[in-house]
Amino acid sequence: MNGNKLREREPLIFERSTPGAVGYQLPALDVEPVDPERTLGADLVRGEIRELPEVSEVDVVRHFHRLSRWNYAVDDGLYPLGSCTMKYNPRLNEELARLPGFSQVHPLQPAEDVQGALRLMWELEQALVGITGMARVTLQPAAGAHGELTGMLMIRKALKDRGEHRSTVLIPDSAHGTNPASAVFAGFKVKELASTPAGTLDLQALEQELAGGDVAALMITVPNTLGVFEPEIARAAAMLHEKGAFLYMDGANLNAFVGVASPGKMGADALHINLHKTFSTPHGGGGPGAGPVAVSELLEPYLPVPVVEKRDGRFFLDSDRPKTIGKVRSFYGNFGIMVRAMAYILSLGRNGLKGMAEAAVLAANFLRRALEEDYHLAYESPTLHEVVFDDSLQKRFGVTNMDIAKRLLDYGFHAPTVSFPLIVHGALMIEPTDSEGLAELEAFAAAMKAIAREARENPEIVKTAPHTTPVRRPDEVRAARQPILRWMPDGGQGS
Amino acid sequence: MNGNKLREREPLIFERSTPGAVGYQLPALDVEPVDPERTLGADLVRGEIRELPEVSEVDVVRHFHRLSRWNYAVDDGLYPLGSCTMKYNPRLNEELARLPGFSQVHPLQPAEDVQGALRLMWELEQALVGITGMARVTLQPAAGAHGELTGMLMIRKALKDRGEHRSTVLIPDSAHGTNPASAVFAGFKVKELASTPAGTLDLQALEQELAGGDVAALMITVPNTLGVFEPEIARAAAMLHEKGAFLYMDGANLNAFVGVASPGKMGADALHINLHKTFSTPHGGGGPGAGPVAVSELLEPYLPVPVVEKRDGRFFLDSDRPKTIGKVRSFYGNFGIMVRAMAYILSLGRNGLKGMAEAAVLAANFLRRALEEDYHLAYESPTLHEVVFDDSLQKRFGVTNMDIAKRLLDYGFHAPTVSFPLIVHGALMIEPTDSEGLAELEAFAAAMKAIAREARENPEIVKTAPHTTPVRRPDEVRAARQPILRWMPDGGQGS
Amino acid sequence: MHRYQPGEGDRRRILEFLGKSSVEELLAPIPQELRIGELPLPLGMAEEEVRRILREWAASNVTAEEKTSFLGAGVYRHVVPAVMDAVLSRAEFFTAYTPYQPEVSQGTLQAIFEFQTFVCLLTGMDVANASLYDGATAVVEAVLQASRLRPEGRKVFVSRLLHPDYLATLRTYAEAAELELVELPWDNTGRTDLSRVAPEGAVAVVVQSPNVVGVVEDLAAVRRAAGEALAIQAVAEATSLGLLAPGGAFGFDVVCGEMQAFGLPPSFGGPHVGFFATRKEYLRQMPGRLVGQTIDAEGQRAFVLTLSTREQHIRRAKATSNICTNHSLMALGVTVVLSLLGQKGVRELALASHAKACYLKKRLAELAPKVRLAFPNSPTYNEFLLLREKPEQLLARLSEEGILGGVATPLLAPYLPVGILVAVTEKNTREECDRLVEALGRLA
Amino acid sequence: MHRYQPGEGDRRRILEFLGKSSVEELLAPIPQELRIGELPLPLGMAEEEVRRILREWAASNVTAEEKTSFLGAGVYRHVVPAVMDAVLSRAEFFTAYTPYQPEVSQGTLQAIFEFQTFVCLLTGMDVANASLYDGATAVVEAVLQASRLRPEGRKVFVSRLLHPDYLATLRTYAEAAELELVELPWDNTGRTDLSRVAPEGAVAVVVQSPNVVGVVEDLAAVRRAAGEALAIQAVAEATSLGLLAPGGAFGFDVVCGEMQAFGLPPSFGGPHVGFFATRKEYLRQMPGRLVGQTIDAEGQRAFVLTLSTREQHIRRAKATSNICTNHSLMALGVTVVLSLLGQKGVRELALASHAKACYLKKRLAELAPKVRLAFPNSPTYNEFLLLREKPEQLLARLSEEGILGGVATPLLAPYLPVGILVAVTEKNTREECDRLVEALGRLA
Ligand SMILES: Cc1ncc(COP(=O)(O)O)c(C=O)c1O
């Protein structure tokens, strides 16, 4: 029955090499060929890199086609990775980002050649200002974590300008790992705040910490990573501000309340927005995304340069901003991602954006209710856009959240997030997003329920899952202990 | 273990309908709405078609994504359908056919707006003239069969102009089914010619038939559908011409000798070329293709109108051709397919085109040699671009060509052509094409050999194949006896 | 070696395996006297060079999108959802062959089954096939099917208000089929004059609705006039089926035509896609491929090509059509667009096109006598005819101002009333309409 | 309802299932005082309307393809095989997340493993990561890795001939990391002046080669000068690695930078893709994701994300970098292009770019004194600097003639020699070079 095993493996592109095959042809060389040993000197040049593959275009197309078919993707179905907001990526946006007028523009062309590109950035900034209720937005950061760092660097600079040397950043224990890492790379020390039994910010703990005077900022996710709204967020902001500290908001979960409430009203000083989450730009198997940072007026002078300005109907890049933190990357940001987000915002409009939040909240609440008899709810607090269960009901049968995740793959779904948030042991963090209709939600719930049943009645099938995927439970320990991180020509093992 | 069965079915798009879902938004209506019952009259209008689906864009994307994944395609691997020439479809050609300057041109724009389009047609005609050695080419026919009909209509008209009323068309028994069908729709009677034991044209039989005086033409495929070159083709042409009859050549197998020999030298009066075979335009799951017809000077006056002409560096459409057979379809042909073929011809050039024929012949001969011990060769004659085995060695174990075909699917390959040519009982007609490198050829040969072994040792597994596909041996008899040809809203059975 | 072909190493190893010293040995069966020298073509080009050349040619076309366009006459500019091309770009669809092996072709098969269903729903007919080449050949196939069903008849009454290419194509085929085409003129309302139809012993009556001058035919009258002969409706502007009662509602025998209007790019005239729908009684006389639903070895729903005993690869000289490769991928494109539009959109799109055409028609009527509506009181969907001598000159002046004001009827056929055929879709804005009115008022 | 969201029917049924009468009940946890009114945005638009607006914006850019371009300075115009975008358009790739579940992500994982291999082969290093955001952040990560490996050191010697954006970004990060950047000037050959490097106790020496003025640095000298400090090579023009001996050949500790040159579209500056390669001894201090090979439960080869104890989601505040989402899809694009180019193409492309640049450089040298080569006798790959006062004005005049003659260095950084940075690739024809020479001769 294993006939197709013959074809299930696709070799590495290097292993497909056959002598003399080529996958390209360059335009004919219309100038005199040069001898690089003469033009450059022998010690500066290298020869052909023999280990590179020799393959035809057909080989390359087949190779990547076959590889692609081993991926699960949003187009395959519900992709419930909590916190990741795996929603539909509109095809229109892909079409528009590929317009030569966007994709073929060099960042250093004269301003009069790139008015459309600058306008797009300007309009996107305006839209994000409108959505967040903040003063300004930088589009430069390449991803959420990069946005966090940028925001925290601005806070650092603002404190410095005030002559203050605060070094502590408070971060709830439910936070995403990038929060503490970014704080550290921005030059701060991190102090973790334990969450309340409701899973939310502990105001008392906050008060205590603030008393010390060393607190630069609180970094907090709203709604938090349990999908629970922080009811005291405005209070917290006030307390922070009173003590001269800042509120940094992780906007990864902005999709829960777009058009309903705003970070501006909550008192945020800075927040990053993942265009690749809330605003539907594709995740690409791990990026590129974009992590614009919206700031309050207080932080506006510190924005990275350049910013886009408009004067007399013309757009231009302005780097003449004395208080800027400088640059956080090359050029102006992931422009191709901005195009997609802009198209999305125009497509949804004010009605569709609010509808997005509503649909996300409806879907998460449906799954919560549909599954709460079969899976233990980590926190009882009301759910917004995502819901976190744990595996405590299944553990009795020796079945862990990881087993459940793997078994879902057999049912034709991607798995939820399983190792996060850290405050939930055995977490199953489920975010269905606004893209999912009831039929898909029901199918997912049915699969989850079937697995709960299997866990009771036939736990072995869950513990040894998946059974239907091209590979099964790769040995991760071995991967880390004897790292092979590249192909080696002699069939040897690249470290 | 059947976990993923839950998701293996994708409902019909109609079955995905949920009330109120929409997959579109039209531009806002900026004129007064009208009441069609008033503007058109109540008996001319209809209401909403209730059975049409209500689905979101997400639903539609997922639906077709999932459907696509049940197809085998050239990008998956070798696709050995004999006679169909399933070769690589270059991505460059797809890119170029989608240039707005080609795809967004209306066929009735003024000539000065469409010089580029006309030029492309003109250049493609020149290229095909050069490749075939014929006098002119019409690009109008939409496919091979359509080209056959067009060619035969020209022959009919030419005979009529000569005042002759010949009604018989001779066609070897190895011919493709479209040949006799096209001859009949062109108003002829078909007389089948039995092939020689070598599988080729029987010159004596031809002579006999020609003696009768009613023969209008011979329709013949070169190389024939066994992949065997017709050694006496030039003789046959001379005999036909001598008797005032025409030689129609089915050019579906042109890929075997492009750049090596030419239909013009063989004496063809008309031949169609499948751009979707020899010239790599994609088959699209059954079209669109294009079937240009190349003709000798004798038939040139009869070409369908319009033809593209060039005068003083400008291109124009000419319909003023008194002897034309008229039109065989709307407008000028499948222009989008012509763009792809033109790009292919430029990419290959004279060297690559000849290389294509050589690679096709090499690949077919490799498979012939690799498999001739395991499968019975239908004809011993030398192989050009395809090779036909039969199942006589496997029949002993109760295994038919259809079983072998199905079993190949388990091995991750498409099946060869199995019900054609009719002169080979239990045919396995294999055409690897010029796209396939040795590794893929060897993998296919290994699969075929493994099946031959299974047929001997474990025939049941072959006879009940496939075992790994989303559906298995659909009941074709039932489909024909109780035809269900459409979805019905009540879950009923559309006939 | 060429980038589309295997490498020199493979070639050498195959030759070794075969014990040959050169490919020429394998080509030996091709007699020397049939051989040619080098092809009269340039050497193979780099991708970048091919791109440069074809881009240059493409750039020397002015697209209908770069101007304000009111061109129709068989090819219409409706909205094209981005999803459509994304689906057609799936290699699984566009690089597959005709679905001969159902086990590895369920994707194509199910999509075509859906296409067939959409066609049935739009036309009000029982059964539809998997596609034909285009509208013109669809009409031909309808007439040929009719002649199989009325084998004694030879006469086919055909409206002269068919799209001229459809009529021309029908003439070409009819001659070979030895059918007598009786071409019906039009009356002063722009509808086909049915008074000459003599249905006894006739094969069929063929009209197009909306017809080539944009007028919606009285299908009930056509059906009555056809009597025992088959009644055939051709449709060139398929979105009209979202608003107009189709032949199926009037007891027609065939509704067929062109589906391009549902989102396929104009592509200088092709590839588009023909559709063909008829009554289930005629199933075994239908042309073209059919996909049917059945069950597989495990009892699951599955789709297959069916009733192929009608087709050339089985029936050969006796097939109901010679068609083999059809226009499957374009049918898929239309299926995607129809799925997106769905219940509400199919009607909304038709209504919007109609409303905009009504607006423009009314405003242009006010320009009389500079231009005049040919059939001012007749029902039209989204296309109508303006009478005007020497329309080419006027259109040329409009074109200089960036307006493709319509199609000059002399370009279509010499027998049509001389004037300009104006098509309007939901993509034309009111402002575009106003610009045309203003320019015509000035230039006409 | 919106086309990207489920229908009203689903919404109603979910509310019923939940026993709620409105979504507002579910939103109740959000305090009223945080609520907002309607967003200050228009209503959702039709696809066609969005397309019209964004096309209009796109059309108001002049693309580098519409002019003759010699722009480089960090973003290069090389050939882009059509296959690349076809692969990136596969939904299986672009709509997938980071490959957390290896069983359903082998496609992405294997492709990244191949990317890592390509980077190692090009740089001559042992290990490479799965990508970083861009060249600038790659340099930052290299310096931060170095500072983890030299925890006592604070001094980083960095060439002022780094791409100015790389240097600016490094300054931003270095301040927070409390590293002291010692910026190295250049000598009269356009190479970094290494005389001030005092390696004892230093963290690293960072140079870019080819550097921002196009000169190939003497990496052997840099390695020597660095002593105990880490030697870091930044690369902004990755195709140069097809011709120039990389840092790996000289014992460098890190080779990192930007891979855009291998076929990624300029996209007004991003997304592109950073790469990072280092020695295997430093593996556990590396930033970013790594894909490793292992075996699965059945002993088959499989790929997984590995060594993630270095990363933020495990190590949090102690992670080697804060990066999470990286630039995977762009890394895939580069992997496709490198696969197509392969052994011969990687070198041929570099050689062609170099040969054309040599041609142009030589011809421009003849224009002296109108313009002068800044470093006439220094080795350059495909970019070089012309000295010229007020380069913006001259470039503006060239631009009017359809030539993007290069990048004015004042646009890049105030401290660079004033002039024009000219980049040439295999896409520039001889004729384009001649046009630039002619125009400069006339206008300069
Ligand atoms: C809550 C939260 N914060 C921050 C991030 C980091 O965003 P990115 O991956 O774009 O760097 C993520 C994404 O994984 C997240 O879920």
Ligand SMILES: Cc1ncc(COP(=O)(O)O)c(C=O)c1O
């Ligand atoms: C030998 C031969 N002749 C004619 C045809 C008909 O061509 P088409 O399918 O393009 O109509 C085919 C294709 O199947 C063929 O193989």
